[in-house]
Structure formats: structure tokens, C-alpha cells
Amino acid sequence: MHELSVTESVLEIACKHAKKAQATLVTDIYLVIGRLSSIVDDSVKFYWEMISKDTICEKAQLHFKRIPAELVCLECHHKYVLSDELTPCPNCGSARIRVLSGDEFNIESIEIRR
Amino acid sequence: MSENRIKIVEKILNANERLAEQNLERFDNTNTYAINLMASPGAGKTSFILATIHALLEDQVRIGVVEGDTAPVTIDSDKIMAAGMPAVQINTGGECHLDALMVEGALAQLPLDALDLVLVENVGNLICPAAFDLGTHSKIVIASIPEGDDKPYKYPNIYRGLDVLIINKIDLLPYLDFNMDYFRQGLEMLNPGLETFALSCKTGEGLQDWLFWLKNKLPRK
Numbered sequence: 001m002h003e004l005s006v007t008e009s010v011l012e013i014a015c016k017h018a019k020k021a022q023a024t025l026v027t028d029i030y031l032v033i034g035r036l037s038s039i040v041d042d043s044v045k046f047y048w049e050m051i052s053k054d055t056i057c058e059k060a061q062l063h064f065k066r067i068p069a070e071l072v073c074l075e076c077h078h079k080y081v082l083s084d085e086l087t088p089c090p091n092c093g094s095a096r097i098r099v100l101s102g103d104e105f106n107i108e109s110i111e112i113r114r
Numbered sequence: 115m116s117e118n119r120i121k122i123v124e125k126i127l128n129a130n131e132r133l134a135e136q137n138l139e140r141f142d143n144t145n146t147y148a149i150n151l152m153a154s155p156g157a158g159k160t161s162f163i164l165a166t167i168h169a170l171l172e173d174q175v176r177i178g179v180v181e182g183d184t185a186p187v188t189i190d191s192d193k194i195m196a197a198g199m200p201a202v203q204i205n206t207g208g209e210c211h212l213d214a215l216m217v218e219g220a221l222a223q224l225p226l227d228a229l230d231l232v233l234v235e236n237v238g239n240l241i242c243p244a245a246f247d248l249g250t251h252s253k254i255v256i257a258s259i260p261e262g263d264d265k266p267y268k269y270p271n272i273y274r275g276l277d278v279l280i281i282n283k284i285d286l287l288p289y290l291d292f293n294m295d296y297f298r299q300g301l302e303m304l305n306p307g308l309e310t311f312a313l314s315c316k317t318g319e320g321l322q323d324w325l326f327w328l329k330n331k332l333p334r335k
Contacts, residue, residue, distance in 0.1 A: 002210055002242050009126045017122050031126070036271060038241065074306060086270055086303055095302040099274065105245075109121045 003043035010044070010062075011051055013107050018056050023112035026060040030111075034104035035069040035082060060110070069102025130246055133214035137221065137249025144226035145333045146178075148234065148250035150212075152272060154265075155238030157258040158282040160190045161315040163233050167197050169325050175332060178224040180204060180234040182212040190235065200224055211242035214249055230332050240269040251331070252277035259283045263293045266300030273304040278311065280324065285314040 010029065018026045033039055041064050052058050069082035073089035074096040080089070082102060088095045125131065141148045153159045160181075167177050179201040181190040186205045194201035202220040204212060217234060224232065234250060236243040253276050257265060260283060266273045273279070279301065287294075301308055311327065313320030 002245075005209070005213070006126060009129060013122065013124050013126065013128070017120060017124075021120050036274075037245070038271070086267055086300070088299075088303060095299050096306045097303050098306070105126050107122050107124050107126060109119050109123075111119050114118075 003040055004047050006039060007044050007047040007051060010107060011048075011055065011057060014057050014060065014110050015055055017110060018112055021112055021114075023056060023114055025113040026057040026110050027113060028061050028063060028111035029057070030063045030065065030108045032065050032067060032104050032106045032108045034067055034102040036099065036102040037105040039105075065108070067101065067104060070100040071097045072100050073097050127245065130214045133218055134247040134249035137214055137217055138251070139249075140221060140226065141232065141249070141251065144229075146226050146229050146232055147331050147333060148232040148248075148252075150234050150236060150243075150248045150250040150253045151256065152236045152240070152243045152253065153238060153256035153258070154240050154261055157238070157256045157261065158315050159235050159238070159256055160193060162256055162280065162282060163235060164193060164197055165315040165318070165321060166233070166325070166328070167194070167199055169321060170329075171198075173329070175231060175329075176229045177231045177233060178202075178226070178229045180212075180217060180220040180224070180232065182206060182216070182235060182237045184208050184210070184237055200229075206237060210237060210239050211246050212236050212248060213246045217248045231328075240265065240272050244269075244272040244275065254278045254280060256280040256282050257297075259286045259290055259292050263297040264300070266297065266304055270304050273301060273308075276305055276308060278309045278327065279305075281310060281312040283314060283316070284312050284320065285317045 014026055014029050048062055071082055072079050073094055075094040076092040078089055078091035151159055177199050179194045182204045184206050188203045191201035191203040202223045204216050204220050255272055255276050311324040
């Protein structure tokens with residue numbers, strides 16, 4: 001995927017909020033990534049080291065929190081968690097399902113020093 | 115020195131989404147309908163655009179095209195201009211998708227006031243374009259028979275946020291093992307009730323239904 005542009009966005013958002021909070025340093029950045037948002041942690045970390053240099057986020061550790069994708073059956077309203085492969089409703093077999101969560105792609109918080 | 119946690123909860127692609135909203139506003143202000151066309155390489159995106167342009171010539175529909183490619187080529191935009199419509203080529207410089215900022219730049223080069231429809235041909239890719247909203251009114255994916263019937267299962271994200279799916283190259287169905295029921299079941303799981311048009315840009319079969327859908331979306335200028 002496009003890990004460089006994603007990493008640039010993370011840096012931009014973190015710097016913006018750090019400045020607003022008058023931080024002198026950002027020590028940690030917490031990301032929340034849903035199961036349906038594909039991103040390669042290692043590539044983000046790789047780019048991070050390059051692009052965060054000489055910024056307030058230079059020393060920041062990236063933390064990735066993965067959250068599962070939850071589906072709901074539109075026929076019987078059964079809720080289930082997405083396994084590796086997309087499957088019909090395990091309760092009634094219907095293919096009419098909707099995704100409730102798993103699209104998250106957020107910066108949840110940052111840890112700063114003042 | 116004090117240490118503390120600051121809650122943010124901001125979408126990582128927030129900047130793109132804000133720009134996409136601005137693009138949508140531009141389309142609306144100029145009364146132009148816009149479509150983001152996505153597909154894998156070779157599915158027939160450019161052929162589909164050309165077939166649409168030619169079919170709508172007699173209705174005098176004015177179509178502008180934004181062509182996204184990862185390499186600095188103008189093969190696609192040349193074909194569009196040869197068909198008599200304005201086209202802007204975006205070279206993404208290796209990036210795997212178009213984003214709202216690239217489209218914003220391209221729109222400045224199109225005479226939007228004089229257009230009814232803008233077709234944005236995304237980079238050939240079934241993964242990355244799904245994550246970047248461009249600010250179009252609808253998103254369409256072109257699937258094609260030679261790609262195989264398992265694509266909805268392998269690339270679920272791109273099929274989820276769609277408004278219309280085109281199934282192209284149906285003239286090849288007799289020659290390939292493409293199980294349409296299996297394909298459609300995958301679609302149904304990802305996007306229940308999704309509007310689909312099965313057609314062939316080569317033979318013209320099925321094009322009429324797609325054109326009927328499209329004409330209903332076009333603004334009256």
C-alpha cells in the first residue's frame with residue numbers, strides 16, 4: 001500500500017497536536033487500525049525513522065492497536081467477528097451482511113512532555 | 115517537566131477527506147456529475163470511457179476525463195482527446211492511487227462549467243484507491259471476466275464502498291471458467307443490493323442499461 005503518504009499524515013497530525021499542547025517532545029503515538037484497513041507496520045516504522053528526524057516527534061515510539069472487524073447479518077441480526085476469509089452468516093447462512101466496525105484508521109492519542 | 119497523554123482521535127487520512135469535500139463542492143457548484151472509476155490494470159477502464167463517450171455523442175453530453183497513471187505517459191489521455199473530449203493526465207510519480215489533492219490540481223485544467231460529466235480514471239489497482247475518497251458523486255469499479263470470479267473475496271475493501279459495479283468483457287464468458295453465482299455471492303456479502311451492469315465494451319452488449327443509469331444522473335445544464 002501507500003505507507004509513505006500514510007506515515008506523512010501521521011507525522012503531520014501528531015506535530016499539529018503537539019504544538020497546540022505546547023509540547024517540547026512527543027514520546028509515544030498510539031494508532032488504532034481496524035482489521036479491514038490494510039497497512040504494513042514495519043514499512044510505517046521504516047518511513048517514520050526517516051521522516052520524523054529533526055521534528056518534535058523524532059523520539060516518538062509508534063504503537064499499533066489492531067481492532068477486529070465486526071459484522072452483522074441483515075437477515076437474522078446475528079453479530080460475528082470476521083475471521084481470515086469473508087464468510088456468510090454462521091447462524092443462518094445469509095450472504096446479506098453489513099460491516100459494523102473494522103474500518104478504523106485513526107491516531108488515537110499522543111504522549112508528550114512539556 | 116510534565117508528561118501527559120493527549121487524546122486526539124483523528125482520522126489519519128483526514129486531510130484527504132477535507133480536500134475531497136472541496137472537490138465535491140466544485141463539482142456541485144459547476145453542476146457537473148463526477149465518477150471515480152477504479153479497476154485492476156487491464157480491466158478495460160479506458161475502453162469503457164471511450165465506449166461511453168461515443169455512445170453519448172448524439173445526446174451531446176460533454177465529458178471531461180482525468181487519467182491517473184503511475185508513469186509519465188499520455189497514452190490514455192491521447193485516446194480521449196482523439197475522441198474529441200478534454201482530458202488531463204495525472205502522473206502520480208509511482209504512487210499507487212489518486213488522492214483528492216491530485217484531482218483538485220487536474221480539475222483546474224478542465225472547463226468544468228462546460229462539462230456535464232467528469233470521469234476520473236484511477237490508477238489500475240484494487241487495493242489502494244479504495245482508501246482515498248476523491249470527492250466524486252459515485253464510485254464505480256469495473257471488474258472483468260478474465261480476472262476471475264474470486265476477486266470480491268480477495269479485495270473486499272474496493273467492493274464495499276461502491277455505488278455501481280460494471281462487469282466487463284462478458285463476450286469472453288463462453289471461453290473462461292467464470293462462475294457468476296460465486297462472484298455475485300461475494301458481492302452480496304460486501305455490498306448487499308449493489309447495482310451491477312454486465313456488458314462488453316467490445317461488442318456493445320449490455321451498454322444500453324449502463325447508459326440509461328448514467329443519463330439519469332446527469333444534471334440539466
